[in-house]
Amino acid sequence: MDAFRISVSDEVLDDLRARLARSRFTSPSAAGWDAGVDPAYLRSLVAYWGGEFDWRAAETRLNAYPQFIDRGQHFVHRRRDSSRPPVLLAHGWPSSFVEMLPLADLLDVDVVIPTLPGFLWSSLPEGPLTRAAIAEGFHQLMTETLGYERYFAFGGDIGGAASGWLATMYPGEVAGLHVIHGPFPADFDAHPITPAEQAFFDAEAARDEWDSGYSDIMSTRPDTIAAALADSPSGLAAWILDKYRAWSDCDGDLESRWDRDTLCTALTLYWVTESIGTSFRQYLDYPSNAPRPTITVPVAVTQSHEIDMDAFPRSIAERAASDIRQYSAPHRGGHFLALEEPQLIADQLTAFMRAVS
Known part of the structure; x- marks a missing residue:
């Protein structure tokens, strides 16, 4: 057993900020969050992540x-x-x-x-x-x-x-x-x-009608979506923020449950460890689970x-x-x-x- 300390290099952080600064954002397909992450919110959060967020303090x-x-x-x-x-x-x-x-x-x-x-x-x-x-x-x-x-x-x-x-x-x-x-x-x-x-069971089926897309992709084509998320920090943020808002008890207001520093800390950890793709593995391997x-x-x-x-x-x-x-x-x-x-x-x-x- 070895003691461990988080230590992200300046080069990794500089690269992250450069990628965030070059982010391209989509036009909204519907109002607000009706079609996924609100592009306006994502733009704002990405600007905070690349500018005001202090990773060294979080570290x-x-x-x-x-x-x-x-x-x-x-x-x-x-x-x-x-x-x-x-x-x-x-x-x-x-x-x-x-x-x-x-x-x-x-x-x-x-x-x-x-x-x-x-x-x-x-x-x-x-x-x-x-x-x-x-x-x-x-x-x-x-x-x-x-x-x-x-x-x-x-x-x-x-x-x-x-x-x-x-x-x-x-x-x-x-x-x-x-x-x-x-x-x-x-x-x-x-x-x-x-x-x-x-x-x-009926309520679960109704939920799956609008919230199972992420799981379907991660269960069948994890490496395809991971290629995009591993290359784009703003894309990674969109993929994760969608679930933070949909699954938390926030009544549509994400930051009523997650302050921006907590959000950016979570996103940075996934980014600097390059682990978003491997975090999908349990979805791909789910059929291998036996009855408990x-x-x-x-x-x-x-x-x-x-x-x-x-x-x-x-x-x-x-x-x-x-x-x-x-x-x-x-x-x-x-x-x-x-x-x-x-x-x-x-x-x-x-x-x-x-x-x-």
Whole structure:
């Protein structure tokens, strides 16, 4: 395990600013964000990113957190003087460890924040990047590298799904699982689908009518879109900002949840690590995922408030997990809930860990 500090060269930053200054912008196809990222907003954000944004200040803030790399796995490891088990905080796409830092600051136990394989400085494993493969790497980090005997896992999106696999693969070591997207069962054969469950499936289908294009491309032609995003920082910004706005609980106002420095920090991390293409790998490899067994460890759910997730019924989670100890739907905070509502998650995660450990 080697200590790690973020250190981006002046040459890389100069090149980024030069590319941003030469950005070309499209004409709007519809009003505002109706056809994707608003070109006027993108132009404004790109100007800020290339001009006012202070990467060196952001770099200093991030380096205040102890970071390490072990066997190709980048992670933050912040220790606290606590007798309770630590917690692993797992992010999703299009995110990074930065999403979990405000939450980590509020917790009174040891915190480990791994960067997903293929994201930033974490390398891809051999073979398909499945949720189980991610979980295996996380468990190796927690037990072999850091020496913890038991730990909690928290996450959403890819990180939440991988944490679900952690719970099923290593129930003796995972003390409890906390997720912001209720887990899905391997199938719905045990009981007839309820009206509430069908309403959720219908809502999901409706969402896919207008929000599945990114996934379709990344699942079938990731290298094609990655070629454009790896060459154009403004294109990279458009691809990511579209999801930050659509998936966060911002009511259409992106900067009500993401200040510009946080946005530019996230974008810069993807750019300087040249990892946007490898961050798509889990989409391409998704068909390699096997059905996940029932989760038997204690589970907490804090349901995110995004797109169709308000329609998610607890019964679906109960099909997937046999021991749900805590369930809430606070109706605030979206796909990036730990960043959007860190105090809410800190309170609920802490209550869960104290009740279980």
